[in-house]
Amino acid sequence: MSESLRNDGRIWVPKTPGDKRPPSQIPEAERDYYLERRYPSFGNLVPRDVASRNAKAVCDEQRGVGETGLGVYLDFAGAIQRLGVEAIRERYGNLFDMYERITGEDPYRVPMRIYPAIHYTMGGLWVDYPLMSTIPGLFVIGEANFSDHGANRLGASALMQGLADGYFILPYTMGNYLAGARLDKVDAAHPACREAETGVAERTRKLLSINGKRSVDSLHRELGKVVWDHCGMGRNAQGLEYALTKIPELREEFWRNVNVRGGNEELNQSLEKAGRVADYFELAELLCMDALARQESCGGHFREEYQTPDGEALRDDENFCYVSAWQYQGEEQKPRMHKEPLRFDYVKPAQRSYK
Amino acid sequence: MTSSLFGLLYTEKFHPHPEGPFMSPAAAAQFYAAPIGKKVIVAVTGFILFGFVLGHLLGNLQVYAGPDKINAYAEFLHHNLGLLWGARLVLLASVALHITASLQLNALNNRARPVGYQRREAVESSYASRTMIWSGPIIGAFVVYHLLHFTFGAVHPDFKDLNPYHNMVAGFRQLPVSLAYVVAMVLLGQHLYHGAWSMFQTLGVSHPRYTPLLKRFAAVAAALLVAGNISIPISILLGMVS
Amino acid sequence: MKLTLHVWRQKSPGDRGRMARYEVQANPHMSFLEMLDVLNEELLAKGEDPIAFDHDCREGICGSCGFMINGVAHGPNKATTVCQLHMRHYRDGDVLYLEPWRARAFPVIKDLVVDRCAFDRIIAAGGYISAATGSAPDGNAVPVPKDTADASMDAAACIGCGACVAACPNASASLFTGAKITHLGVLPQGQPERYDRALRMVAQAQQELFGSCTNIGECEAVCPKEIKLEVIARMNRDFIKASWLRRK
Numbered sequence: 001m002s003e004s005l006r007n008d009g010r011i012w013v014p015k016t017p018g019d020k021r022p023p024s025q026i027p028e029a030e031r032d033y034y035l036e037r038r039y040p041s042f043g044n045l046v047p048r049d050v051a052s053r054n055a056k057a058v059c060d061e062q063r064g065v066g067e068t069g070l071g072v073y074l075d076f077a078g079a080i081q082r083l084g085v086e087a088i089r090e091r092y093g094n095l096f097d098m099y100e101r102i103t104g105e106d107p108y109r110v111p112m113r114i115y116p117a118i119h120y121t122m123g124g125l126w127v128d129y130p131l132m133s134t135i136p137g138l139f140v141i142g143e144a145n146f147s148d149h150g151a152n153r154l155g156a157s158a159l160m161q162g163l164a165d166g167y168f169i170l171p172y173t174m175g176n177y178l179a180g181a182r183l184d185k186v187d188a189a190h191p192a193c194r195e196a197e198t199g200v201a202e203r204t205r206k207l208l209s210i211n212g213k214r215s216v217d218s219l220h221r222e223l224g225k226v227v228w229d230h231c232g233m234g235r236n237a238q239g240l241e242y243a244l245t246k247i248p249e250l251r252e253e254f255w256r257n258v259n260v261r262g263g264n265e266e267l268n269q270s271l272e273k274a275g276r277v278a279d280y281f282e283l284a285e286l287l288c289m290d291a292l293a294r295q296e297s298c299g300g301h302f303r304e305e306y307q308t309p310d311g312e313a314l315r316d317d318e319n320f321c322y323v324s325a326w327q328y329q330g331e332e333q334k335p336r337m338h339k340e341p342l343r344f345d346y347v348k349p350a351q352r353s354y355k
Numbered sequence: 356m357t358s359s360l361f362g363l364l365y366t367e368k369f370h371p372h373p374e375g376p377f378m379s380p381a382a383a384a385q386f387y388a389a390p391i392g393k394k395v396i397v398a399v400t401g402f403i404l405f406g407f408v409l410g411h412l413l414g415n416l417q418v419y420a421g422p423d424k425i426n427a428y429a430e431f432l433h434h435n436l437g438l439l440w441g442a443r444l445v446l447l448a449s450v451a452l453h454i455t456a457s458l459q460l461n462a463l464n465n466r467a468r469p470v471g472y473q474r475r476e477a478v479e480s481s482y483a484s485r486t487m488i489w490s491g492p493i494i495g496a497f498v499v500y501h502l503l504h505f506t507f508g509a510v511h512p513d514f515k516d517l518n519p520y521h522n523m524v525a526g527f528r529q530l531p532v533s534l535a536y537v538v539a540m541v542l543l544g545q546h547l548y549h550g551a552w553s554m555f556q557t558l559g560v561s562h563p564r565y566t567p568l569l570k571r572f573a574a575v576a577a578a579l580l581v582a583g584n585i586s587i588p589i590s591i592l593l594g595m596v597s
Numbered sequence: 598m599k600l601t602l603h604v605w606r607q608k609s610p611g612d613r614g615r616m617a618r619y620e621v622q623a624n625p626h627m628s629f630l631e632m633l634d635v636l637n638e639e640l641l642a643k644g645e646d647p648i649a650f651d652h653d654c655r656e657g658i659c660g661s662c663g664f665m666i667n668g669v670a671h672g673p674n675k676a677t678t679v680c681q682l683h684m685r686h687y688r689d690g691d692v693l694y695l696e697p698w699r700a701r702a703f704p705v706i707k708d709l710v711v712d713r714c715a716f717d718r719i720i721a722a723g724g725y726i727s728a729a730t731g732s733a734p735d736g737n738a739v740p741v742p743k744d745t746a747d748a749s750m751d752a753a754a755c756i757g758c759g760a761c762v763a764a765c766p767n768a769s770a771s772l773f774t775g776a777k778i779t780h781l782g783v784l785p786q787g788q789p790e791r792y793d794r795a796l797r798m799v800a801q802a803q804q805e806l807f808g809s810c811t812n813i814g815e816c817e818a819v820c821p822k823e824i825k826l827e828v829i830a831r832m833n834r835d836f837i838k839a840s841w842l843r844r845k
Contacts, residue, residue, distance in 0.1 A: 098656065101674075101681045102628075215641045217634070261646055266609045267707040269649050270641075386840045390809030391799060391833055460809050467701050467768035467808035473603075473616060474694040476668035478764070479818035485766055487811060553812040559834025561827045 002095055006044045006051070008079040008088065009112070011035050013072050017062035023073055023111050034058055038310075042354035049152050049300045050312070050354060052116035056233045057311070059115070066113045075111035116233060118224075121287070122153060122300045126325045130173030131165060137181065139174055141165035146323070152299035204264055207274045212257030216273045219254050223247065223277070223284055231288050236304045240292040244285065251281040286326055286335060293337065296320045308351075317349060390463060391557075393456040398554035400453040405551060407446060408543070409576075412583045415519075418596060422520035429519050454495065461488050483545040484553070490546040497539035504532075524591055533588035544581035551576050598623055598689035602636070604648055605696045607705050614705070616694070625685035629672065630655060630662065632684055649708040657681040657821060660756030663763070664709045665696040670760035670819040678758065678821045698763035702770070702805040715805040716757050716773060722801035723794035724777040726786050739785050752779040754822040761816035761824075767808030772816040774802050775828035782835060792839035799836050 012033045014026055034054060036043040046054075055072045058064065065071045080088050085108060089096070096107045103113070123146040127133050131147065133140050142162030143149075149157060186193065226246050230239035254277065262268040297306045297313035298320070306314045323340040386392035414432075417425040433439060477485065500510070505522060508514030511532075513525040527533045551573035555561065560569075590596045600621055607614030621639070623632040630652050637647035653661040657678040664679060666672035672682045687693075695709060703711040755776035762770050778795050781787035787794070810829055817826050 097676075098681070101657075101677060101683065104625075104683070104685050215638055217638060259641060261641060261644075267649055267710060270647065382840070382843075389799060389836070389840075390803060391836050392840070394809060394811070394833075395837060460811070464767035464769070464808035464811075467806060468699055469701055470699055472665060472668060472696055472699055473605075474665070474668035474696065478669055478815060480766075480813045480815045484811070484813040549812070556812045556826065556830050557810075557833055559830045559832075559837060561830030563825075563827065566827070 003048055005074060005092060005095060005112075008083070008091070009044065009074040009076050010078060011044050011051070011055075011072055011074055012111075013058045013063045013065060015063075019063070023065070023075070032058070032063070039354040046354045047152065048116075049302070052233050053302060053311075055114075055116055064115075070115045071113035072115065073111040074114050076107060077111070080108065118228065118232070120153060120158065121283075122149060124149075126323075130176070131169055132173070132177065137177065139170060139177075141170055146325075203275075203278075204271065206255075207258070207260050207271060207278070208262075208264060210255070210258050210260065212259050214253070214257050215259055216270060216277055219250065219258060220273070220277045220280070223250055223280060226250070227284050227287065231284075231291050234302050234304050235291050237292060240288050243288045244292070247281060247285045247288065251285075254278065254281065289335070290324055290326065294320055294324065312352070315349070315351070321349075387456075390460060393460050394557045396452050396456045397460070398557040400449040400456075401550050401554050403445065403449045404453065405547060405554075407442075407449075408547070408580060412580060415587060416583060418520060418523055418587060419590075422518075425520050426518055429517050433517060450495075450498075454491075457488070457491060481549060483549040487546060487549060490542045493542050494539060494546060497535070497542075500535070501539075523587065524597055527588040527591035530592065533592050536588045537585050540581050540584045543584075544577045547580060548574055548577040598625070598684070598687060598691070600632070600687065600690075601692045603692070603694045604708070605705075606646075606648070606708055607697075608646075608707065610704055610706060623684045623687075625683070627684045628655070628680055629666075629682040629684065630680050649706075649710050651710050652680060655680045658756060660758040663698060663758045663760055665694070665698070665763060667694050670698070670764040671758075671821055675818075676821055676823050678756075681821075698759050700759075700762050700768040700807065702768070702807050703759060703762065711759070713757070713759050715807070716759065716770070718805065719770065719774055719798055719801045720757075720777060723790070723797040724781065726781060727790060728786070741785060745783050749780050749783045752776045752783070752824065752828050755780070755820075755824055756822060758821065760819045760821060762807065764815040764819040765808065765810075766813060766815065767811060769810045769816075770802045770805070770807040771810035771829045771832065772820065772824055772826070774798050775830075775832035776824050778835060779828040779831045782831065792835060792842070795832060795835035796839045799832065 010033055012031045014021070015030050015032045019026065019030070035046055035051065038054065039046050039050070044051075058072060059070050062069065065073055076088060076092075088108070099105070099107050099112055105112075120143055124144050125133055125140045125146065127140050127145045127147055131139050131141055131145065133145075142165055143153075143158040145165075147165075148161050188194075188197075226243050230243035258274060260268075260270045260274045262270055264271070291301060291303070294301060295303065295306065296316035296319070297303050298315050299313065302313055306316065308314050321342050321344075323342060325338040325340055326335040327338060329336055387396065414428060415425075417428055483490070503509045504511065504526060505519065508516065508522075511522075511526055513522075515521045527536070552570045555566075555569050587596075600623055602619045602621060603616045604619060605614060606617045619636060619640075621632060621636040623635065627635070630650070633648060633650060640647050650664060651661045653659040655662075657680060662678055662680045663671060666679065666682075671677060671679050672686075674682055674686065697703075697705050697709045698711045698713075700711075702715040703713055705711050753776075755773060757773065759773070761772035762768055765771075778798060781794065782791045812826070812829075814826060817824065
């Protein structure tokens with residue numbers, strides 16, 4: 001759900017582990033508004049990485065709510081009392097409707113139940129200052145590039161970055177490139193085209209010919225679980241190393257045992273999905289590799305071995321103040337890491353504190 | 356063919372007559388070629404016909420005032436040839452355009468969904484709105500019968516020229532005749548219930564505050580027209596008017 | 598809950614197609630599309646072709662998903678796309694008929710997937726404003742009254758799913774076209790091209806062989822974003838004005 005909800009909602013869980021009473025029956029004294037408790041000055045407005053980690057922590061302590069125990073309350077009772085239902089409806093009506101459709105519960109009357117979920121990746125394709133990738137003429141903007149959001153994507157930032165890049169930057173930089181570039185006509189008979197076309201045709205043929213026993217979705221689900229468990233909100237060396245053995249295993253099973261029905265001549269959603277999951281293996285492996293290599297906590301990347309005494313991210317600016325730009329070296333080859341140092345001349349990064 | 360002609364006209368810059376207040380023939384043709392243009396014609400002619408039905412009812416209600424009043428009224432209308440033929444021409448043109456445009460639109464709409472649904476359920480639209488293409492022709496057929504009945508005197512033997520009082524009483528005393536008129540009026544009511552609001556929408560007259568009022572106006576107008584018209588055969592049948 | 602589904606199956610655009618019957622177990626928490634995912638996994642396990650259907654965001658904002666459930670576009674709930682429809686609204690033993698959007702302008706590609714590029718072409722015909730390149734203007738340089746911004750936002754909520762066309766007895770695209778024309782036509786930035794836009798977009802819709810609007814209102818009733826018929830009136834108004842007041 002939109003991060004904007006935390007502008008007015010209050011996050012809480014019961015103080016006692018295993019408390020399964022409905023929220024209306026839990027008196028104020030027995031509620032733990034943990035964000036307000038731990039971060040007196042920012043309260044419910046802490047950034048999403050801090051809020052997510054805290055939600056995970058309280059649920060790990062068995063204080064989560066809902067059937068699965070994986071949930072925390074986002075409560076609007078106070079805001080409704082203070083501002084009135086109409087004001088809340090004006091601000092969040094569409095989100096409240098969306099929640100009601102999903103859960104069948106009315107957030108105007110009972111607190112919402114929320115839990116962090118994977119939304120998008122931090123970082124993205126490497127681009128230079130004018131937003132061009134390593135492929136000449138290929139510009140990457142918005143969420144897909146790494147330029148604005150390396151360590152942390154804040155709430156509602158994806159839309160902002162797409163608009164900012166597209167409106168303020170690209171008209172100049174792409175225009176500038178086009179003005180200076182020779183755009184020769186490319187023939188489909190060009191060796192590079194031929195190679196790409198053959199590559200795709202071969203890959204497609206391969207996917208369709210495996211005829212194994214496992215559906216694409218089942219492999220996707222298993223891969224996702226590995227990444228969620230070991231490269232999620234909290235990471236450690238052991239978990240990452242395990243993931244780095246499990247993912248290649250799963251990838252090998254995919255290429256040996258996946259079942260992609262249908263052919264290549266008509267719309268084939270199984271084939272479409274299979275292609276995406278095939279790519280996902282590479283991304284998943286890279287995520288884990290990168291998380292293992294970065295021996296510090298920074299933004300959304302939280303290494304349990306590197307934290308402050310009160311559980312906040314602990315950076316190591318002396319050793320890790322750089323962008324890790326990974327270069328593809330070919331199939332079955334380990335990617336190569338390039339370090340782009342981050343130099344701060346006028347504003348020095350400090351330890352974030354929301355207390 | 357219409358669409359390619361439309362496309363052709365669209366790529367040309369045509370020059371309307373600079374002095375005239377109206378469209379040039381080419382512009383008018385281009386307007387009519389678009390479905391919205393045809394709908395506007397249906398709406399405007401519908402408005403004229405709606406006005407006529409209202410005026411016609413008011414004239415006919417004079418039957419309750421006795422034979423002299425209504426027969427004098429008939430005399431007056433028929434002796435003013437300018438008024439009579441002027442009105443007839445406008446009505447004939449309106450009917451012709453209304454029917455032509457509607458049939459063309461109906462043909463277009465039928466072609467827009469060549470393969471139908473196995474299951475179909477209307478959610479909120481009125482029965483009247485979905486059956487305009489049926490209530491219209493039935494009303495049209497009725498109008499022909501009505502003209503043969505009261506204008507040409509060709510269906511019932513007991514017909515007296517310029518004596519509508521007599522003709523009405525003689526005609527509506529017969530149950531099948533009254534029944535036919537009542538059914539036709541119910542269909543007319545349906546047609547107007549949708550049409551009286553729809554014509555505003557087609558002409559672009561819509562506003563969140565006033566449109567509900569317009570819809571209510573259409574419903575009330577249709578109901579009153581139907582009630583008024585039906586009252587005449589019913590009261591004659593029941594012997595309240597003789 | 599156990600459900601019986603009758604689903605339209607069509608291998609390719611040229612295939613005649615037919616309804617096929619399936620049974621599936623669902624739980625109340627599933628969304629309708631998750632229920633279809635479950636069915637598809639079962640079909641795959643049995644060696645059958647899964648049912649193809651469009652989807653993307655799965656949260657009612659992208660406009661990709663959509664089909665008829667028991668003759669109603671997007672199913673029984675108001676202002677709800679099929680991806681937002683949850684199975685708690687159904688009962689054990691329910692029988693459901695699933696059909697793709699039907700219109701000449703939306704040819705069926707496969708099963709429940711239809712080609713909606715006609716909508717893209719209507720947008721390309723005029724659903725935009727032409728803005729000068731160069732320095733981005735200050736966001737507040739052109740004041741816009743809140744009422745106007747709200748009216749534009751209401752019309753801009755259209756996600757282009759096509760339910761309006763599917764529900765309309767005339768297969769008309771008027772609600773969609775009207776929404777875009779209104780969204781841009783009420784704003785100051787949309788004024789320079791306002792009348793041209795109406796003429797071009799309406800012409801394109803006609804070229805795509807959508808039907809004409811006869812003010813029936815089924816579109817408004819099934820629209821998941823609650824677009825109002827008022828946008829069609831505005832389209833009519835702009836079109837009529839454009840047709841009569843053009844100088845050339």
